[in-house]
Amino acid sequence: MSDPTTPLDRLAAKAGQFYSLPVVAMKVLELTNNPKVDIAALKRCIENDPALTTKVLRVVNSSLFGLSREVSDLNQALALLGTKPLKLLVLGFSLPEPLFDGVAADILGWYWQHTLTKAVAAREISETFGRQSGDEAFIAGLLQDLGILLLIQELGDTYVRFLEKVLARGGDLVALETASLGFDHTMLTSRLLRHWGLPEVLVEAMRRSGAPPPAASTSSAPSLSQVVHWAGLVAQLVADGRSDALSQLLALGDGSQGLSPEQLDQLVGSLRQKVEQLADVLSLRLPEGRDYHHVLVEAHVQLAQVAAEVAEDLVAQRESRRTLQSESQAFAHECQSLSDAVAKISQPGPASAPLAPGGRRAPEPAAVRSSSQPAVSSSGRSGPVDTRTQGRAVVTSADAEIDPGLLGQLDAAVSACRRSQCALSLLLVELDEVERLTITYGVEGLGKLRRFLETGCASVDHPQAVCLPYRDVGFAVILPDCERQPAVRYANQLIDRVRGLTPGRWSPGRRAVGISVGAATLSVPTKSFPPENLFEAAHRCLYGSRASGGVVKSIEIY
Template structure:
């Protein structure tokens, strides 16, 4: 399997144990995932964390939201904003403090200036141009660079030095990461958010990738910058619109927070071509950002790096752009590979990643960082507070979402499946699976490798419950889970799927290999049936459906894999189980 997949999957798995969401965020997710959201319970949940409540109210009352009258409590905030914006604010501000521990002060201050600039810019673009959800764009931009902090924690000084040098040389950090690791930190962020169970729309936006468009590039531009530099016209999916907005906001952050005057040319091009944003409109947008970024930082009790006047930065960038055109320099957009001063840092990061991957063969530690309840002051503190260790699944906190056991509802001898058993039963797709699969699509696209989804279930679950009872059903389901966990394909991701089955995400696995794994799974499960149950083997067969894509194209919809695999699973079940049905998506 591609080594970069091993590395990024291992990093995400370790992070899901070490950096878990605070209790209040987990509870907010649970409450807002219900068909009918209990606004009273939601308000009471958030109010249990006074620091978070204060933070949310400060931000809601800031110039960022522009409310006509101030709000004094969460009840008013809910009434004015609604459940979804408040939920997204809570998730955006409830971050594990362990991610910030030990990060150098100047790096952390730069991180926050960059992140807040991008988040405010994304919100303002949505509000000004009417493109997508302003709240989703704000939170996605706020979270998109968390992978950078995770890499600092896990790879240590070599990666931190690369970040520092990239800032000094005004280079494209994403391109440096892709060259050194085989992926960039935004893809790692998407995997982490999927493990946390954040909404799919946020994961989609974080993982969104623009088209490569070399023809539209300015002279001298390098491919690694270009691959992230072109936003397609507004698509039919919401995440296409919001993803494009966050991408434009990223270029604004490169200009204003990173000090990359060379980003202006590309920013002007993207803004006008894809959003109809004229230079005058872009200048007006930039002029409105500084005060709102400062207000947001104050509301979050964050100390930013040295203050810059955004309008002066824009003016200086125009001057540099004009000078470069006059001199025909043609080398405005740079990547780290073009700078000999960064070759050593890139090699050090690659070596650190190799050492990390070698060490990761040891078991993931059971300790987890206890970040409940978090406070923005703690996040902003330099240095951050010490970690406290707890057990692998502290009370009130959800366990990592990999291979979660399904729940059998009801009593007696009947099994009540949550979804109907026709070929289109995936119409209501599980959000947890979709989030994980969306992140996997991004990983495999960056690594240029295949991706397969294997769906497996007990073929005759209803009859099995009637004949063997709930205990017998649970025993066979447990055997199936064990067999899925032991598939011979590296770090496969296993998730509960429906009442009687599992979904296994196979990164770096083509259709042919996935079919072999599916047949091996059928054989393993058959061997696991106790001799006493041989006479009822027909009841204990399993059905397997597989969908594969040889190389996910840009912004490939993950739900297509789920729907295709579900149809194959239905075909296997219709044959009585014990066979693998598969399809390849082109």
């Protein structure tokens, strides 16, 4: 059961008080929730908003629906489409105006370009490749990022600076939000849509924490959450210019659970034109257009370059990371600022207090109690851990060097778990015997193995899991609100998945691919706990796992 005093719950409650669906949308929901829909009453209700009626008819007549003849009124629209698609369109185009108040033009331009690309891609994927209606997928894609607007209104400039820096660096917004806030904007969207009474299938499809579960079989139609997830990756790739999203899409395709390269090329070919047409229909101004197909080609080139670099000297890559240290530390500061802002604004207050755009002042958070319990090691021995420091703990081993970006996100996760008084676990996962893998499978095969491992780490069945790159062939999985035992279970599931599925996928009959996993759990972080200590503990366990032939090693610190 969730804690009603968590930042997510309090922000969602405030949003529900301040942002309501327009009267027309609420009435449409009421009429369509009746088993016997009154078509005439539904038509009269929508016609009460002439601007909405015009918008719906223009979308219905666009290339998105591909109708054989023009629809001139709602009677024809209802006859051709039925009540469900029309209801979804009305809900999708009836957003509360205060959500957009004061949002800068450049941020709004990015928001609509990303959102419309995702919505159109979701519809195309559902209908063309999933062979099912794309109405729900379109609306789910259109609504999923409303939480971004909510966070802008609630946290103001603090969130805007955070968002701008994430977009400028091509970062994973959802992962960084989770590390900083303890939740992401799609979870906030889900709560708001449930408050509005929208269909539960839409509510459940909103959440994007980690990759959705795979389909039951390769022949079954993809679920709505899967379609929206794939469409989100497409939007990140072509609208946001995140070339790393291509590797995730191709990894899903390798597993017969996503789009093949040919399907992706087909989808992207017509996407930009439909997005621009939809923007014109909705009277929205998008940023200067980019050639989506050209973006896809560039991403393929960059992905090939990355695969080639896997076999290069690792020392040169580490040196390159060091040159980005100052920028990464500055970004860690933005994560911490966002974490502090949500802590202040989500403190308990009068239940009737409205949510004000830009945020309100709230009482300072209560002091966090510290703990001096002994640590329990993987060998069963216990001993005291001194959390008193004069600054940050230093990881002295060169082999255990922590990337500043990972450090910043781990720092934010420690802060979030301290506020929520819950445990925090960290998994460090790496492919074993990289030199042998490169010789056996080649550079391209090693790249596929790394993408497969990334997909597995991103699919850990924990609602707040955050997957981040770790060194050259590994990943760090941050698990807020996760005790040691489930963390070890997730680690073993990763090992089983890699061992069980990789041997015959790229080179039949060859030795199974193995991974090593180190797990460290922090029981309720104290106020002065340095995140480097958790990383160093997980790294020692990773070393132990590698030495023991891939057995998970874990440790719990207090």
